[in-house]
Amino acid sequence: xxxxxxxxxxxxxSAAAAALLLSAGPAAADTASPSPSPSESLxxxxxxxxxxxxATAVQPEQPVQLAGSTGDYLYWSFTAEAGQxxxxxxxxxxxxxxxxxxxxxxxxxxxxxxRRRQACTAGAQTPTAAAGAASVTLGCTLRQVxxxxxxxxxxxxxxxxxxxxxxxxxxxxxxxxxMQVAMRITAHDSDDIQPExxxxxxxxxxxxxxxxxxxxxxxxxxxEEKDSGWNWDWLPDLSARWAWTAIGGxxxxxxxxxxxxxxxxxxxxxxxxxGFNRPSSTTRQEHPVNIT
Amino acid sequence: MLAALSLLGVPPAxxxxxxxxxxxxxxxxxxxxxxxxxxxxxxxxxxxxxxQSFNDVLDxxxxxxxxxxRVLGATxxxxxxxxxxxxxQQLVPIGPIDKLEAKTAxxxxxxxxxxxxxxxxxxxxRDLGTGETxxxxxxxxxxxxxxxxxxxxxxxxxxxxxxxxxxxxTLGLTLNDKVRRQLTCIASATxxxxxxxxxxxxxxxxINQLVDRAATTYTQTPAQVDGTDNCTGAPLLSPGAYTDxxxxxxxxxxxxxxxxxQELRASVSVSLDRALNRDYxxxxxxxxxDGRELVRGTDAGSDRTDVxxxxxxxxxxxxxxDQTVCLVVSNSFSSPTATTAAxxxxxxxxIVGVVDSSPAPNGPDLGRGxxxxxxxxxxxxxxxxxxxxxxxxxxxxxxAN
Numbered sequence: 274x275x276x277x278x279x280x281x282x283x284x285x286x287s288a289a290a291a292a293l294l295l296s297a298g299p300a301a302a303d304t305a306s307p308s309p310s311p312s313e314s315l316x317x318x319x320x321x322x323x324x325x326x327x328a329t330a331v332q333p334e335q336p337v338q339l340a341g342s343t344g345d346y347l348y349w350s351f352t353a354e355a356g357q358x359x360x361x362x363x364x365x366x367x368x369x370x371x372x373x374x375x376x377x378x379x380x381x382x383x384x385x386x387x388r389r390r391q392a393c394t395a396g397a398q399t400p401t402a403a404a405g406a407a408s409v410t411l412g413c414t415l416r417q418v419x420x421x422x423x424x425x426x427x428x429x430x431x432x433x434x435x436x437x438x439x440x441x442x443x444x445x446x447x448x449x450x451x452m453q454v455a456m457r458i459t460a461h462d463s464d465d466i467q468p469e470x471x472x473x474x475x476x477x478x479x480x481x482x483x484x485x486x487x488x489x490x491x492x493x494x495x496x497e498e499k500d501s502g503w504n505w506d507w508l509p510d511l512s513a514r515w516a517w518t519a520i521g522g523x524x525x526x527x528x529x530x531x532x533x534x535x536x537x538x539x540x541x542x543x544x545x546x547x548g549f550n551r552p553s554s555t556t557r558q559e560h561p562v563n564i565t
Numbered sequence: 566m567l568a569a570l571s572l573l574g575v576p577p578a579x580x581x582x583x584x585x586x587x588x589x590x591x592x593x594x595x596x597x598x599x600x601x602x603x604x605x606x607x608x609x610x611x612x613x614x615x616x617q618s619f620n621d622v623l624d625x626x627x628x629x630x631x632x633x634x635r636v637l638g639a640t641x642x643x644x645x646x647x648x649x650x651x652x653x654q655q656l657v658p659i660g661p662i663d664k665l666e667a668k669t670a671x672x673x674x675x676x677x678x679x680x681x682x683x684x685x686x687x688x689x690x691r692d693l694g695t696g697e698t699x700x701x702x703x704x705x706x707x708x709x710x711x712x713x714x715x716x717x718x719x720x721x722x723x724x725x726x727x728x729x730x731x732x733x734x735t736l737g738l739t740l741n742d743k744v745r746r747q748l749t750c751i752a753s754a755t756x757x758x759x760x761x762x763x764x765x766x767x768x769x770x771x772i773n774q775l776v777d778r779a780a781t782t783y784t785q786t787p788a789q790v791d792g793t794d795n796c797t798g799a800p801l802l803s804p805g806a807y808t809d810x811x812x813x814x815x816x817x818x819x820x821x822x823x824x825x826x827q828e829l830r831a832s833v834s835v836s837l838d839r840a841l842n843r844d845y846x847x848x849x850x851x852x853x854x855d856g857r858e859l860v861r862g863t864d865a866g867s868d869r870t871d872v873x874x875x876x877x878x879x880x881x882x883x884x885x886x887d888q889t890v891c892l893v894v895s896n897s898f899s900s901p902t903a904t905t906a907a908x909x910x911x912x913x914x915x916i917v918g919v920v921d922s923s924p925a926p927n928g929p930d931l932g933r934g935x936x937x938x939x940x941x942x943x944x945x946x947x948x949x950x951x952x953x954x955x956x957x958x959x960x961x962x963x964x965a966n
Contacts, residue, residue: 320777323732324756325834325874326806326914327782340770342760344749346871372740372763380868387876388832388916390864421926424828424878425860441868448749449737449761468926475920479832479876483697483788484805484917490822490889515940522944530952 321347321438321454325388326481328435333359333460343368343377344448347438351458352476355420355431356466360396360459363411363438368450370405377402377443381411386432386477391415399441411438417463421471432477470510587696588631589780590659592689593772596706598638601676601738603707607764611707611738612676618768619671623664625773630780633659633692634667637685637706638678649679650712653688680708683715686751690724690731699730699786701757701779703772707738709747718750722838725755726810726909730786733757734775736768754838756871756912787914792817796852796891802917810910811835816895821917823879824887830918832876833862833894835911846897847873851890859890865897872914880922892917 315335322328328348331337341347353359363381367373380399383391396412415429422428438454601612626632634657641652656674657667686702693700710717724731734757735748745761752759758775762768787806793799799818811817823829833849846865852858862875879890894913 320774320781322782323758323778324872326787327778340767340774342758342771345758378868384874385876387830387862387878388834388874389862389876421923423925424880424922439870441870443869446740446742446745448745449759451760451763451767471926472923474828474923477830479830479916479918480805481916482805483786484790484807485788485803486790487801487803487822490801490887518940519944522941523948525941526945526948526952530949 318349321345321349324348325384325435331456331458333458335458337454337456339454341452341454342449343440343443343452345439347454349436349456350433351436353415353418353429353431353434353460354462355418355473356463358415358417358461358463359434360414360461361412361436361456362396362459363454363456364408365402365411365438366408366453366455367402367406368447368452370407372447372450373404374444374446375404377409377447378441379409379411380439380441381413382437382439383413383415384435384437385427385429386434386479388435388479389427391427391429391434417467419468419471420466421468421473430473430477432473433479469512587698588629589698589701590631590633590693590696591701591703591776591779592633592635592659592692594635594637594685594689594702594704594706595656595671595674596638596680596682596704596708596738597636597674597676598678598680598706598708598711599676600680600708603739606738606762609765612674614762614765614768615705615738616672616674618765618772620668621769622772622776623662623668623671626662626664626776627780628661630662630776631659632662632776633657634671635685635689635692636674637682638676638680639674641678643678646679646712650681651684652678653681653685655688655692659692679711680706681712682706682710682747682751683713683717683720686717686720686724686733687715690727690729693729693731695729697730697786699732699779699782701775702731702733703736703775704733704748704751705736705738705762705768705772706748707744709741709743717747718754721751721754722909725838725912728789728808731755734760736760736762736771738762738768753871756836756838787916790819790915792819792894794818796820796854796856796893799891801889802915804918805916807915807917809913809915811894811896811913812908812910813898813900814896815910816893817913819892819894819915819917820889821892821919822887822889823881823919825881825885826922827919828878828880828922829890830876830878830920831862831892832874832916834872834874834914835894835896835898836872836914837870837898838911840901842899842901843867844897845873845899847875848895848897849875849877850893850895851877851879852893854889854891874914876916883924 315332317336317338318329318331319339320329321339323346325348328350331349331351333351337349361381365379378399378401383393385391393413394416395414397410398413400409400411402409418429418431422430595615602610604610606614633655635653635655637653639652639654641649643649656670689702721733733751733755735752737744737748740761749759760771787808790800790807790809792809794816796818799820801820801822809817821829829851831849833847835847844867846863848861848863850858850861860877860879862877864873864875866873
C-alpha cells in the first residue's frame, strides 16, 4: 500500500517536475508519444498468417476481420512497449449448426518475441463452444510489459507478440468448415514502468531472414579507444527521484534553519533574526519554549 | 525510441529488401476425375462450380503473381488403372498468366478419369522448381486418391522434407470422411491448410486468400541447416532463421558464438506434421562448451496444435571472455505407429539472434552518489538564500514603519 501511494506521488511529482524543469526531455518524450490515435484511420486487416514467420502484423485498435476454415491456425503479431498492458478480444462465428457434429474447444495463445508462451491474467483463453452455439468469444489480457527482466525469466518484455487462434479439439468431421473471425487488440499504456531505470537494449524481436552457417567464429573487432571527453552519463536519468530529492533538500534547509533557531537563547530567539536590538516584553517570557 | 521500437518491433516482413527476389510461385492442381460430375454443391455439379469460381479467381489475380495450372484425371476416359493413374498434365505453365487463355483452358475441361493425387503433387513440385522462396500448391479435389501407391500423404511429407519450402493447401469439394482425412494429412504434412468447400463463394474467396497469402509471405523462408548429435561438430550459426528436421526423441545440436557484452536469443518451433500420441513436449537448452547447462526453454501440450515452440535468452556475466554456446533441441514426441515415426524427421525452425546484452538496472540513486549530494547542497543553498532574503525584506519593512 505504502509503496503504491509513494509511487503515485512520485509519478505526479515527476510529471510536474518534468513540465516545470524541462519542457523537452526524455520523460516528456516518453509520456507525450501519441499512440496512433483511435481506430478510424486504421484500415481493417483481412488476412492472417499460417505460422510465426508469416504472421500478419496488426496494430492495437486495428480491426481484424476475415473468413477462414475451422482447423486453420491463424497468426497475428503486434508490438508492445514497456508499461503497456494488452488485451485481445476475438469472436469466432462458427459454421452453421446443421453441418457441425458436436462441441469444439478453442484457444488463443499468446507468445512473446522469443516464441515463449505468455500467460493471460484474465479472459476466456480456452473456451468451449457448445454444439448449438452460433459463436464463441475468446479473450486474453496479458501482463504489463516490463522494461527489463533477467534473461532467465519469462516476464513480458518490449518487442513482438504473436497471437495464435486455433481450434484445439473438435469432432474430426467438422474440420475445414467456413468460419468468420473478428479480432481486436486494445493497449493500455501506463507511466508506471517497472523496473524503474531498466532498459532492454534490443526489443524481443527475432530476425525473419535466413541465417548463414559460419565456417569459423568471426574475428573479434578491435576494441575502439573509449572517448575520454566530458559526458553527462554519470547523471542519473530524469525521474521522480530528482523531484523528491530537490524537495527533500529544500525541506532540509527549512528544518535546518528551524533547528538552528531552536538552539538560540530563549530570550533572544524571539528578537529579530538579524540581531536588531528590540526590548523584549515580559509577556513573551511567560511562554518559554521547551528546550531539552 | 518509440519510433525505433515500432520500426523494429513489427516483424520485419520486408527486412531483406536488398536480396534479389523471385516472384511468388503458385500452382493450382485441379482434379478433373469422373466424380466431378456429381451435382452436390448448391445444386450445381462440382466441375461447374470449380469452373465458375476460377473465372472470378483469375480476374482477381495480382499481375505479378506467377500462377500455373495442372490437372489430373482430365484426359483418359478408359478403365486401365495403369494408364489412368499417370494422367496428369500441366495446363498452364507457371509464369505471368494470360487470364483469357487460362479461362478458356479451364472452361473446356470435362470430368473424365482417375485421381492420381500423389503423382500430380510430385509433378507440381517439379513444375515449381527449387529456390530460396516458399512455393505453394493449391490442391482442389473431390475424391480420395484411387491410385495409391504412392500414398499422397507420404508424397507430401517426402516433398516437404526435400527442403524446397513447399506448402500444400487443400480444398475438398466433398464432405466425404476418407477425402477429408487424406487432405488434412497432406495439409498438416506441409504446413498448409484444409478447407471443405460448401459453396461457390467460399471456394472463390478461399483460393483468392491462399494466392494472396502466397504473394505476401513467400519470402520468409529459413535457411537449411543440419544439426549434429553433439556439440563439438555442430554447425556454427549466425543470427537468422534456420530450418532442420528432427526425429522423435532425437537431439540436435547447434553452436552460436557469443561475445562479451552480447546476449544470445534463440527460439525453436517443432511442427507436428503427423499423427502423434497425445502428450508431447519440446525442450531447448543452452549449454556451455564444457557441458554446463546455462538456461533452458520448454513447452508442452496435449491438444491439437500445429507447432510447439519455446525460446531462451542468455548473456554472460560482465567481462566474461567470448565463448561459443551450444544449443540443443530435444523433444518428447511419441508416435502411435512405427511407420510415422520413421524418417523424415519433424520440421524444426530455429531462430537465432545475438544482440547487445541488457545489464540489470542500478538500484535507486537516492541516498548515494555525488550527484545527489550536489543537488541537495544546491537546494539547501537556494532555500537558505530565499529564507535570508525574506528575513531582510521583513526587516526593511519593519524599519520603514
